[in-house]
Amino acid sequence: MKNTTITLSKVKYQKEVLLIISMPNDCATKEYIKDFNGISWNEALKCFCLPYSRHVTHTLFQYLRNKNYFVDYSALKEDPKQIAPPSQPKRNPVKIREKPQQEILDRISLFRNWMYQKRYSENTIKTYESMLLMFFGFHHTKLVKDIRSRDLEDYNTNYILANGFSHTYQNQTINALKLFYTYNGMDPLLSANLERPKKQSKLPEVLSIDEVKVLLASLTNLKHKTLLSILYACGLRIGETLNIKVRDLDLDRGYTHIKSGKGRKDRYVPLPKRMCSLLRAYIEAYKPHHFLFEGAKGAGYSAVSARQVLKRALRNSKIEKSVTLHTLRHSHATHLLENGTDIRYIQELLGHNSPKTTMIYTHVSSTSLDRIKNPFDDFED
Structure with missing residues (x-):
């Protein structure tokens, strides 16, 4: 590792300054870099990066030197270059105008009462109820027993992602559906096939x-x-x-x-x-x-x-x-x-x-x- 050089630079991307990590294409180096908390792969920039700050750069520098990597930080002396995000096809927001069938509305009402008796928080009850109404409104022609895992994939692609909703929203939808189906004594949408969205690894913004x-x-x-x-x-x-x-x-x-x-x-x-x-x-x-x-x-x-x-x-x-x-x-x-x-x-x-x-x-x-x-x-x- 003594002869391996890792280059640090910074760019401005989507109103945020990012610390860019450039390295040789070898597995050991990549795995070591990935273990540093906060680093993630940016698919648009095709590189490993994390939010830039002076303190984070200090910590990363020391982390790399602990393994005897040579760190080229000369590019950090320059102002960050502005990188334009790749053009995205314009998405029209998708709205759900249909109501679920009455049988589903009745089930959701009973489910809401059950959550209340189980002392779920008011926020959780409201969130889960809202997400169930949206999901079954999207599939308004189907009953509870007719839903399959591909219907969730359809909803995820053509409603959640189409509207640009967050991975948290997607995760909460899965939580609501799983609990709803478990409450109704049904297999929760073939739960083994329900994959959680990958969680972003971002450091929190902090004020001085x-x-x-x-x-x-x-x-x-x-x-x-x-x-x-x-x-x-x-x-x-x-x-x-x-x-x-x-x-x-x-x-x-x-x-x-x-x-x-x-x-x-x-x-x-x-x-x-x-x-x-x-x-x-x-x-x-x-x-x-x-x-x-x-x-x-x-x-x-x-x-x-x-x-x-x-x-x-x-x-x-x-x-x-x-x-x-x-x-x-x-x-x-x-x-x-x-x-x-x-x-x-x-x-x-x-x-x-x-x-x-x-x-x-x-x-x-x-x-x-x-x-x-x-x-x-x-x-x-």
Whole structure:
């Protein structure tokens, strides 16, 4: 491997800067490269790549040098070249206008009640019901017993892919159909032949601490500021945040009780002193009765409204990164790791089942990377 050269370069592709890895065509090198978390094969560019960042480049450089590869990084000194995506045939969105047959509608109604009794989350129930209605609406001439695995392939090709829906949507459709058929005592669409879509391996977008400060400082509305602040300060999911009741807060002890988080798991999350002060001011000003964040007529605040708050804050703060509400959770976890917090503690705070889920933050954090000294440190941003 001492004589093997791996070249690093960067390109701008679909509004994202990618780190390109070029290597000799040998199996051992390819397998070693593929084991680096976040690297994937880009079919359009015909190469291995991952989202570019200074920290990721540091880590990859060290990873390659550990196996004595020679790394040519000279191209990284240049600005990334713009690569135009290959032209795609224009797809017209496919709409489903037909309703499933009444027998199927009755079955879906019973299935919905069963999920409710089994204490599935409201989001899961709504999602599965919606996906079943779409699937059987697409195959509106067929009954439940008439569906075959090729019908799922037809739906996947001519509805999901034709509309450009994500692999997550495709995966949820499979989940809904399998559970529905199992509930009805039928073979779940020859489940052995139902292949899951390949999951993308992407590193999460993360804001720096300074960017979070600018984002929150751009908010003048106390309610909006409190909402985005608690998302970041506690690393919460938006669903968990909107489900917080006033009685779930213990501002004297500095904790909030997160009930029925993802996977229906409860946990206690510490509230920073600054967050407690902000919450006291917010509660005094808005006097919420039931939900901490209330919308019209005392109902819970909606995720759509929360996304609008973030959108305005991003516009006012002039942050151009691709940021979602979940980015604040990713940023919280990354900053904890950079401050030296044990990853097992971060796992508990975030409510992750497996430490593998939390480990992704080691690839976007600068923890321990500052101890690495290599020539890339001398590059200009």
